[in-house]
Amino acid sequence: MKKSLQLIVFTIVFLVSGSKLRGQESKKPNIIFIMSDDMASHAVSAYNGLYSKVAPTPNIDRVAKEGMMFNNAFATNSICGPSRASILTGKYSHKNGFYKNEGGDPFDGSQVTFPKILKNAGYTTAIIGKWHLWSEPTGFDYYKYHTLNGEQGSYWNPVYNENGKKIQEEGYATNLTGDFALDWLKNERDSSKPFMLMYQFKAPHRPWSPDKKYLDLFEDVEMPYPLTFNDDYKTRELTAGETMMTIENHLTNKDLKLTPPKGLVGKELAKWERLGDKGEHISPSPELKGEALKKWKYQKYIKDYLACIKSVDDNVGRLLKYLDKEGLAKNTIVVFTSDQGFYLGDHGWYDKRFMYEESLRMPLLIRYPDKYIGGQINDDIVLNVDFAPTILDMAGLEKPLEMQGESFVPALEGQSKNDWRNAMYYHYYEFPKWHNVQPHYGIRTDRYKLIHFYYNMDVWEFYDLEKDPNELVNAYANPMNKETVDELKIKLYELQKQFGDNIPLEDMRDITRKGMVKY
Numbered sequence: 077m078k079k080s081l082q083l084i085v086f087t088i089v090f091l092v093s094g095s096k097l098r099g100q101e102s103k104k105p106n107i108i109f110i111m112s113d114d115m116a117s118h119a120v121s122a123y124n125g126l127y128s129k130v131a132p133t134p135n136i137d138r139v140a141k142e143g144m145m146f147n148n149a150f151a152t153n154s155i156c157g158p159s160r161a162s163i164l165t166g167k168y169s170h171k172n173g174f175y176k177n178e179g180g181d182p183f184d185g186s187q188v189t190f191p192k193i194l195k196n197a198g199y200t201t202a203i204i205g206k207w208h209l210w211s212e213p214t215g216f217d218y219y220k221y222h223t224l225n226g227e228q229g230s231y232w233n234p235v236y237n238e239n240g241k242k243i244q245e246e247g248y249a250t251n252l253t254g255d256f257a258l259d260w261l262k263n264e265r266d267s268s269k270p271f272m273l274m275y276q277f278k279a280p281h282r283p284w285s286p287d288k289k290y291l292d293l294f295e296d297v298e299m300p301y302p303l304t305f306n307d308d309y310k311t312r313e314l315t316a317g318e319t320m321m322t323i324e325n326h327l328t329n330k331d332l333k334l335t336p337p338k339g340l341v342g343k344e345l346a347k348w349e350r351l352g353d354k355g356e357h358i359s360p361s362p363e364l365k366g367e368a369l370k371k372w373k374y375q376k377y378i379k380d381y382l383a384c385i386k387s388v389d390d391n392v393g394r395l396l397k398y399l400d401k402e403g404l405a406k407n408t409i410v411v412f413t414s415d416q417g418f419y420l421g422d423h424g425w426y427d428k429r430f431m432y433e434e435s436l437r438m439p440l441l442i443r444y445p446d447k448y449i450g451g452q453i454n455d456d457i458v459l460n461v462d463f464a465p466t467i468l469d470m471a472g473l474e475k476p477l478e479m480q481g482e483s484f485v486p487a488l489e490g491q492s493k494n495d496w497r498n499a500m501y502y503h504y505y506e507f508p509k510w511h512n513v514q515p516h517y518g519i520r521t522d523r524y525k526l527i528h529f530y531y532n533m534d535v536w537e538f539y540d541l542e543k544d545p546n547e548l549v550n551a552y553a554n555p556m557n558k559e560t561v562d563e564l565k566i567k568l569y570e571l572q573k574q575f576g577d578n579i580p581l582e583d584m585r586d587i588t589r590k591g592m593v594k595y
Contacts, residue, residue, distance in 0.1 A: 104198070104270040104471055105444065106408040108395065109463075111163075111274070112388050113156060113206055113281040114428065115414035117439035119385055123147075126300050126420070131382040135393030136441065139412045142450040143443030144488055149458045150520070151416040153504055154428045154435045156281075157183070157208050159415040159460055164189040166464035166479030169503065170577050174209065176506035183209035188476050190464035191215035191272060197473055200266040205253040205276035212240070218264060220256050222249065222278055229278055231285035248287045250279045250384070254391030258398055270471075275395065279384040280418075282426075283330050286383035293386060294379040301374070304546050306367075307423040311550040312537065314514075315529050321419070321427040321511040323377060324370040332376050335359045374421050381420065405445060409470055412441040413463070429513040431502045431527050432547050436520070444470065448488050457500050457522070458484050480575055498522065501571040507531060517577075519568040526552075526564040538564075 118125025121132040122140035151159045153169045161167075161174035161183050169175045174183045192215035195201045200217050207213060207221035208228065220238040222229025229235065234249045235242055236256075245252050257275045265271050286293070309317035320326050360372050392412065399405040417435040419425035428435035438460065443450070461481030468475050469483035486493045503517040514535075518527035523542050529535040538552040538561050551557050572578040 103407065105446065106270050106404060107194070107199075107272040107467060107471065108399075108408060108410050109272070109274045109276075109467070110392060110395070110410065110412045111160075111206075111276045112385070112412075112414045113276075113278055114416070114418045115280055115385065115388070115439060116418040116420055116434060117149075117414075117437050118434070119280075119382065119418075119420060120439045120441075122441065123439065126302060127378075127382060130297055130299065131294070131385065133385060133389040135389045135396060136412055136439075138396060139392075139410055139441040139443045140451075142445060143410070143441055143448060144450075144452040144454055146440040146442075146454050146456070146458055148455055148522075149413070149438045149440035149460075150436050150500055150502070151438055151460050152500070152502055154416040154430070154502075155504065155506060156415050157210070158505075160207075160209060162460045163415075163463045164191070166190065166461050166475065166481040168461060168480055168501075168575055168577065169505065170579075171478075171480060171575070177208070178506075178509070182211040185211050185214035188478060189215050190467050191274070193468060193473060193476070194272045194471060197471070198269055199272045199471075200269040201272045202260050202265065203274040203276065204257045204260060205274075206278050206281075207237075207276070212237075216274075217266070218260060221276075228281060231278065231283075234278075248387070250277055250387040250391055251287065253277055254394050257391075258394065261395075261398060277388050277391070279388050280381050283328075284377065284380035284384050286380055287387045290383040290386050293383045297379075299375055299378045299382075301371070302420065302422045304423045304548065305374070305421050307548065309423075311548075314533060314535055315516075315537065316423065316430070316432075318514070319425070319430075319512050321425050321429075321513075323374050323421055323424055323426060326511075327373055327377060327426065332373060333380070370424075377426060378420060407446050409442065409444045409467075411463070411467070412439065414439055415460075427511050429504055429506070429511060431504065431516060431518050431520070431525070433541075433545075436502065442488060444488070449490065452490070454484075454487050455522075456484065456487055457497055457520070458487075459500055499567055499571065501568070501575060501577070502527075503577060517568075517572075519564055519571060521564075521567075524560060524564060526561060526568060528568075536561075 117123045119127060120136055121128035122137040122145055152162055153159060155177055157177045158169045158174050161172045162169065165172040165187050172187060173181060191201045195215055201215060202218040203213050203216050204220050210227060213219040218239060220236050222234055223237040223242060224235045229249060231249050233244060233246055235244045257273060360369060364372050399408055416428050417437045418428050419434050422434045459481060462484055465475040465479050465481045465483040466485055469485040499519050499521045501519060505515050507515050514529045514533065515531045516527050516529040518525060525539045525541060527537045536552045537550045538557055539547045540551060552561065
């Protein structure tokens with residue numbers, strides 16, 4: 077009798093425990109997708125870039141320390157809106173229809189996106205911060221995004237679109253986005269459901285206006301200069317040499333927060349300021365010329381840029397602290413990324429667009445304490461079109477067939493995948509505005525890069541990233557590289573065919589020309 081009673085008790089405990097375990101296994105993870113704007117991976121101190129000692133990002137670094145850091149995450153079209161469209165849809169620009177920031181069609185919100193799939197699977201969903209796709213967000217229970225100024229919004233006292241209603245808020249945009257995200261998590265979300273929040277900052281996008289408390293953050297610091305700061309563009313005169321995004325010649329008065337000449341009023345003053353946000357105004361010494369003036373401009377630019385990142389890092393920290401306090405951290409996937417990379421004086425530039433490394437590479441950090449071991453580093457080639465399939469996979473959901481990206485969950489789980497890609501495809505369209513970067517497409521492997529610039533030229537560039545990691549010498553014409561170049565061309569055309577981008581050059585010219593204005 078006693079043994080029978082013990083057996084019954086044991087059975088009940090086993091069944092209850094088993095039921096609890098199965099319930100835990102089936103519990104859907106929460107997802108927070110954090111995206112900054114124009115944030116280079118070498119501005120995140122976890123990547124040990126040029127600024128890691130002078131401008132650390134401890135809260136963002138925490139995601140890397142407790143998760144996985146991807147060294148080779150790349151944008152397939154290095155510009156804000158198109159990258160965001162690819163992230164949402166898991167499709168290349170030519171398939172999701174959003175080729176460039178301005179002059180093209182608005183994002184088609186009727187498409188399948190990963191937020192829609194999550195919402196249909198029982199998630200409560202929200203996007204707060206930057207949207208920049210020229211259409212109303214779909215697939216979200218709640219949205220509050222920057223509007224006006226070409227959907228960039230302003231750093232100070234920005235206007236947000238909250239579920240269709242425009243509201244002007246008082247304060248600094250990065251902190252406001254942090255406030256609104258925390259308020260949604262604490263007070264507005266449906267707590268009976270798992271949640272997916274896209275938490276997206278305007279910063280550190282141009283014009284790089286820091287919070288007032290950080291205006292003098294780097295006052296006594298001379299920021300280091302990139303190795304390629306004085307790139308002369310030899311062997312790349314028609315491509316890199318023709319761009320209009322140099323530190324030396326193309327930063328505006330507004331970018332540099334310069335004091336206007338005395339006597340300017342009304343329209344002339346407005347024209348001088350180039351409109352928009354106004355920061356602290358300091359003029360260079362009139363004695364500064366040539367290389368010294370270029371360095372002065374760089375110091376102004378990079379200090380403002382990194383001070384903007386300081387506020388992003390602060391607000392990432394606020395969110396991580398909230399997850400810890402509420403006991404949500406273990407079952408919440410945190411993704412940190414940017415919409416593409418950025419030039420931080422590299423090659424003498426600001427901005428992005430080119431397939432060169434600094435703008436091609438995205439920061440990507442993923443933490444999921446319940447399932448993934450922290451402190452891991454991955455060198456696989458992963459793309460922004462992979463984000464949607466991967467997020468769906470982490471949530472236990474299948475990707476739709478139309479998504480062109482692939483899930484890299486096996487990498488997160490520490491499994492090697494023999495059939496993972498060994499090359500990536502890139503295609504940039506926007507020309508000539510804003511920075512006169514020629515349309516181009518190309519292929520990158522773990523060692524080589526081949527780029528074709530087209531539209532009103534026919535120029536090829538080839539780089540051996542092992543021998544020339546800074547991409548200073550176009551080695552396409554070197555006969556010693558002919559066999560490698562020919563192999564890359566075959567692989568490039570295979571990728572174009574695989575992804576449905578093997579259209580005639582004339583058709584690509586039409587896509588690029590659409591909405592074009594004279595620069």
